Amino acid sequence: MTVRIQHEDFDVGREIAALRACNAQIGAVASFIGVVRDLNDGDRVEAMTLEHYPGMTEKAIEAIIAQASGRWQLYDALVIHRIGRLAPLDQIVLVVVASAHRGDAFAACEFIMDYLKTRAPFWKKEQTPDGARWVEARASDDHAAERWRTKG
Amino acid sequence: MTVRIQHEDFDVGREIAALRACNAQIGAVASFIGVVRDLNDGDRVEAMTLEHYPGMTEKAIEAIIAQASGRWQLYDALVIHRIGRLAPLDQIVLVVVASAHRGDAFAACEFIMDYLKTRAPFWKKEQTPDGARWVEARASDDHAAERWRTKG
Amino acid sequence: MATIKILYFAGLREATGTASELLALPASVKDIAGLRTLLRNRGGAWLEALAENRRVRAAVNQDMAGDAQPLQDGDEVAFFPPVTGG
């Protein structure tokens, strides 16, 4: 289980290959990439800056992965999240989960993303033609995380 | 929307990058890789051979993607499925879905996999120490596809 | 007289020793159910491979087809076990 917070971009193909290398019990690898869009809430986004809480961020994501591991059968999981200045089309986050079967891999991957969105201390500031603004948390993200309380 | 049936391996990183290139409206890319395991139903798997129904396979997968596109907001989707002889750790299938938001990307990606497992004409023959055997269809795969009839 | 092409896949191809055949349909065979019976009546491996308790899927012109699906001249019919890809 690996968590990395970094300024640099990541190589999705290489990260997935490394995660599943040498373990022939892995039958399913689910992954998710979050990308900077050039439009948010109707406004053009020229760039964004990602701030985090060093120490707590890593701890929070590790706790999320541990929770997922307790709930589904996972062989390995990886979360990479970028910080600093990013432009549209840039990769923000990568979550990769390896399991024997696809049901576990899909569920754990989505669970990790939903919890990361509501529990990992990152904040986005968008640069728009009207100036910079902090992105507001969405109720839909709270709902997405809420779902996992009752769902199997 | 792209469907490829091929003997050759595929480069996950390159395929994902190509799918999301140039579209800065894409905020979420969900993907799934199915991999040959060296153990199935308790027996060691030395290799497997994947047979398909040329023509119908492509048509069936295109229909599954079209169904997903009608149900969720997708910018693009890709399915690559290998045929022929594969060994443990070899990649079998890749599904990539690009959307504005992660909920749509995750749901469509899992939907496509669940339907592919029950509706796309592929058959696996495993080589075990006791000889070759055709893999039996699993009830759990039928149930996984069934879920989507009522769910969201 | 209607002629159809039949394809067999995976375990069904191996059991019958047949990958494909052209078949002149007797006038009495109108649909997939009738065709299944016709093939079973060949006996031996055919009877066993297409036995009623076996889950054998059918497709007509590359679309999944139920037993009631009517058959026409030139149809491409396929029989195969439940799929196991992915």
Next chain:
Amino acid sequence: MATIKILYFAGLREATGTASELLALPASVKDIAGLRTLLRNRGGAWLEALAENRRVRAAVNQDMAGDAQPLQDGDEVAFFPPVTGG
């Protein structure tokens, strides 16, 4: 006397003009709720940024903390808006 470190992130850091501070806790301040009140009483930007109707999260020693969380000497407290990563 208990001394704590307080960190402010994102919009809260900008509004207060403060990234971090060391604070000697008055004996009357026992928990996060008390600390919020103490900081609000600084007035101006502090009063506004930590207003009761603002959704400001707190963490103590890098774990999310509710208003009732007690404070101890040496604690690392953080205040920040709801998170928006991913």
